[in-house]
Amino acid sequence: MKYVLAFQGSPRPKGNTAQLLQRALDGASELGAKTEMIHIGSLKMTGCRGCYSCKRKGKSFGKCVLNDDMTPLYAKIEKADAILFGSPVYMCAMTPELKMVVDRLFPYLTMDLGSLLKKDKKTALVFTQNQKDPALFEWHFNMTAFMLNTIGFRTPEILLSVDTIGYAENDPDKFAGVNALKIHEEKQKFKAATWNIDLDRAYKLGQDLMQ
Numbered sequence: 001m002k003y004v005l006a007f008q009g010s011p012r013p014k015g016n017t018a019q020l021l022q023r024a025l026d027g028a029s030e031l032g033a034k035t036e037m038i039h040i041g042s043l044k045m046t047g048c049r050g051c052y053s054c055k056r057k058g059k060s061f062g063k064c065v066l067n068d069d070m071t072p073l074y075a076k077i078e079k080a081d082a083i084l085f086g087s088p089v090y091m092c093a094m095t096p097e098l099k100m101v102v103d104r105l106f107p108y109l110t111m112d113l114g115s116l117l118k119k120d121k122k123t124a125l126v127f128t129q130n131q132k133d134p135a136l137f138e139w140h141f142n143m144t145a146f147m148l149n150t151i152g153f154r155t156p157e158i159l160l161s162v163d164t165i166g167y168a169e170n171d172p173d174k175f176a177g178v179n180a181l182k183i184h185e186e187k188q189k190f191k192a193a194t195w196n197i198d199l200d201r202a203y204k205l206g207q208d209l210m211q
């Protein structure tokens with residue numbers, strides 16, 4: 001049975017990113033996969049400490065010497081047939097939660113930019129952003145895809161959902177903002193037209209990961 005793992009990088013466990021990742025997992029599950037979603041925000045872990053123990057000759061080679069909630073996830077990553085990495089855009093980039101996990105993949109990367117990851121995993125990136133223009137952070141999505149490929153994953157498919165609805169747009173009366181109501185109406189209209197399409201794209205992405 002194939003195993004598909006998703007790293008959910010939004011601090012909001014039921015937000016846009018989590019919903020899209022769940023649909024992708026549903027798509028994989030429909031085709032027989034065992035799936036698992038990791039909400040990074042609920043883990044007790046740190047980023048990479050830059051100790052380079054994972055690059056030293058000897059027993060720490062290829063391993064992270066930190067011992068925290070990321071530790072058991074290495075085995076899951078190695079076992080997985082496909083992996084999704086999801087994040088909202090925060091200040092033009094992935095969230096610190098997801099970045100922390102990506103940085104902790106450093107043990108898989110050798111000093112000559114080879115990879116110790118043995119399994120040929122299909123990979124996907126799921127990003128959500130408040131702004132409308134899908135090209136705004138394309139550079140970041142592409143660099144993340146490039147980095148994951150260098151670490152040893154197959155070049156990821158990238159799914160982006162734009163003009164998403166967050167807290168404030170959902171309940172404009174409670175939030176300060178010059179044109180909150182106008183934004184609310186425009187966003188609700190956009191969401192009504194596109195959100196189900198994005199969920200369907202996510203479902204198909206999950207199914208593609210199983211091919």
Ligand SMILES: Cc1cc2nc3c(=O)[nH]c(=O)nc-3n(C[C@H](O)[C@H](O)[C@H](O)COP(=O)(O)O)c2cc1C
Nearest residue numbers: 010015016017088089090091092128129130131164
């Ligand atoms: C701290 C913070 C920074 C953000 N920065 C950006 C940004 O740079 N560009 C953008 O389009 N949206 C930005 N957003 C909006 C989120 O990306 C958007 O609402 C996203 O869909 C939230 O995903 P979630 O529901 O999974 O948490 C930001 C939101 C927060 C809270």
